[in-house]
Amino acid sequence: MNSRENIVNKLKSAGVTPTTQRVEIAQILFARPQHLSAEQILKMVNKGHSTASKATVYNTLGLFAKKGLLREVIVDPTKIFYDSNVSRHFHFFNTDTGVLTDIPVDAIHIDKLPELPQGTESSGIEVIVRIKNS
């Protein structure tokens, strides 16, 4: 399913040249829907057979996000989470454990959206439910 061939095609379709490093990073990310930080990905890549530098990992994650292959989730003040699930959904963030979990889109209903400030357009609505262990 997420064979190397599939990943290569996914990158090509998004207009991203499938280099060794990018394919390696993509294989880790797109293996399943998950939330990973840049430093986690850096470590995971360098445990595998090929390697990538810090700069390449950061550049690649930024590129993937720009091309819509990844979603950046900003909930933890110390690091960005990269979400390999780019379909519309929301998040729980457990402040005790630092774990991010998905909330299916239909589990929350939002209506009566606010009027945007003059001269701006929306680039997405985020809902974060902060939770703690009880």
Place this chain on the structure above:
Amino acid sequence: MNSRENIVNKLKSAGVTPTTQRVEIAQILFARPQHLSAEQILKMVNKGHSTASKATVYNTLGLFAKKGLLREVIVDPTKIFYDSNVSRHFHFFNTDTGVLTDIPVDAIHIDKLPELPQGTESSGIEVIVRIKNS
């Protein structure tokens, strides 16, 4: 209205000893509803008559947040915003300008809240509408 006396009482009511530095920081913050970063506050304090160290500013903001006098808003991966409006409301975040703006609570209607993961309790729902200049 927000005289020194008022600020001192506000801190005392929250169980915070009103030291010189804390009162100075509080006067800046509670002058009006606003969203400020720690570094902005540090600069503002040290332009005034009294001063405070970096460690004290960070400690004070953390303490105020813990005591419910401030709300931390995490939308910008590079810094925390401290919101002097602790009443329930949501935010626009303009990714082009870095400016955070309030959305009144009644401008968004959320129902059908998700079930929380086992063994957790909610500590607040955040809605962030990311916007960009059009």
Place this chain on the structure above:
DNA sequence: TATAAAATTAGACAAAGTCTAGAAAAGCAC
């Protein structure tokens, strides 16, 4: 006023992320 506890400080330190300049790889024309 004496003592203990709480708060402040300078500056070292940590961690995430950015930048630079050179090396390597990829793409392209022939």
Place this chain on the structure above:
DNA sequence: GTGCTTTTCTAGACTTTGTCTAATTTTATA
């Protein structure tokens, strides 16, 4: 394939936000 250009990758310096430490100062209390 060869040469040439453009893109990508890299190590490591650097930046920024934020934390920590150990000594000093302030505040609370008896």
